Every structure is written in C-alpha cells, then in structure tokens.
Amino acid sequence: MSVTSCSDPIDAAVLADYWRAALPSAEEEAVELHLLECDRCGDRLRETMALAEALRRLAREGNLRMVVSDAFLERAAADGVRVREYTVPPGGSVQCTVTADDDLLIGRLVADLSEAGRVDLCFCDARGVEQGRLPDIPHNPTSDSVVFQESITAMKAAPTFTMIARLVGVDEAGGERVLGEYTFNHSRSLPGPAGW
C-alpha cells in the first residue's frame, strides 16, 4: 500500500468505533492492519480522535440544549461537574435559578410516555406562545420523564423570566397532543441587565 494514497479508505464512523473499542475483534484486526500500512487513514483517525475529545469538552461545558440520560448526569457528577436539577410534574411549576458555581442545568419533566410515538419538546414564553422546539426528541416509552439540559451560559446571562416547557406527542398525521406543561420561574442571581 502506498504511503500517500489509499484506495480503500476506512469510513470515519468505523474509525470512531475503533477508537471507542466498539468493533468486533475481526473487524478491529482488519482496521489495525490497514492503519499499520496507511497514513491517510491514520490522519483520519487522528481527526476522529480530536473530534471525540472536542465533543467531550463541549458536552462538559453544558452549553447544549438537549435531552440527556441519567447515565450522563451520573458521569458528569463523577467528573466533578456541579449539576443543578429541577424536577417538575405535569402542570407543575418551579422557582429556579442558576449560580456562578453551577456547571449543568437540568430540567426533569415527568410524563407518561408509554403511548407516545414521536415527542417534541417546545419552549414557550410566559403566555404559552411557542418560541422554539426540539422535534422528535429521544425518549424511552418505559421512562417516566424526559431529562433535558438547558444552556448554562444562556441561563447565567438570562434576566428574571418565566419559561414554559411543553411536551407534545405527534402522531403520524401530524396531529399534536400535549403530554405535559412545565413552568420554570427563573430568578436571576447573577448581575446583569434587567431584560433580554
């Protein structure tokens, strides 16, 4: 095999699985033999390793608004990440804030997901008018809640305000059914402007 070209490059996603030690042993051996002969794929593996490390840092920063798992929270806590979590029942509300010491901000939305197919997570203003939506969020029908991470940076900069989170079930015809509404009354605890 040539040093500078590769006629059969390994898919980057397979390289990512290799780096995670997630390949079956026969496939891993084939990848390793290839990597011992091919610098192009070695470079691609280095890119994949750098991407994996950058993703790890990004997740740890808490700036992504996204659905997470309990395992994610356990791992974060084990890493020394300070997690502020609020659990809200359907129709419930909570007084919440975020301090300079917090690293992750978590909302646990209790809901019956057993009959839900596609579920969207909507973010609404205090009047209930939708401002944004995470469509088709990952969820497990056997779980009793959806755990979402709010951007810690955005909330540290946010003024005192009310946000309503709404879980919506969406059927195949596009019809929507509210699974739960959850009111977060955020109080600013860090200095900053009074409004957005």
Add this chain to the structure above:
Amino acid sequence: MDVELTDADLVRQIGAERDSNAEAELFRRMAPRLRLYGLRHLRDPHAAEDLAQQVLITTLEALRAGRLREPEKLASFMLGTCRMTVLELRRGAHRRERLLAQFGADLLPASSSGPRVDHDQLLRCVRNLKERERTVVVMTFYDEQAGAEVARFLGISEANVRVIRHRAIRELRACMGVAA
C-alpha cells in the same frame, strides 16, 4: 530516501543490505502508526511512545536477522508485536532502558500536536444535528456508553443506534469541513 518505496521494499533493503537509510525511513514511517495503536490500546501518549519504540526496535532486530521471510507481511508482524508489547507494558515487564541504550539514537521524538478542532464551529455543527443524533453523539463520546446502553435509553435497537451514530459523525465531519 525515495518515499515511493513500499514497506516491503524497506524490509528487503534492511534484511539484505543493512541499509541505514532504509532503517531510518522505516522508523520515520512506522513510528506515527505505532503511536496510534498505542493510544488506542493504552490511552496514554507516554505509554504509546514506549510501545512505538519497543515495537520498532523488536522489528528492526527481526529484519536485520532476516526473520521476516515474507516482506509483504510486515504489518501483520508488527501488529503481532504490538499485541505482545501491550501485554508486556501492562505487566510492567518491559525492556525499555536496555533497548533505548542500544537503539535510542535512532528513535524519533513524537509529534507533539494533533489536529485542531474549531470549538465554535463544532458547537454550531452539534446544534444542527437532529435531536436523536445529538443525544447519541454525546452519550457515545462523553458518557462513553456502549451501543447497548444507548439503545436501552432510547428504546431502539443497537443497530439503529449505530446507524444514527455513523450518520451523525459523517454530518459533523462534513460540517467541520473534513472529508467524510
């Protein structure tokens, strides 16, 4: 040294002629590949460097002695040597000091930096992923969860998790401007 020489060509030149240029080229060529293997299995750059040096030295000894009868099988030979060396390093029973004293002058220092990732661009790219893709990527690379655990959380099959993860990685690479 002609960079078009194949690995097998280098093996032949070392075995037949004790060609010092070929030996140097073999070290230059193989050291980064071996460090990658070491990083994958030992997860530590210093240990990976140890592995690379030991495997290179063992390989050179074998090539000089003509013990590799099929030059085209250099990669197989080195992979086997890598595996044995990882076991040795894990047992703490390595020969590093003696071998370094013998061959140290031929060993190249490790490259200090890998590819850089634009953090802000990555944040934009991750935000552009679909929700399931974003969750799978974070669970995979931050939680380091196995496919089965991710599948359980999402209530889907392991095969589906793999499909979602692979699609997300390709999209991220494309968004970051690196070849898929």
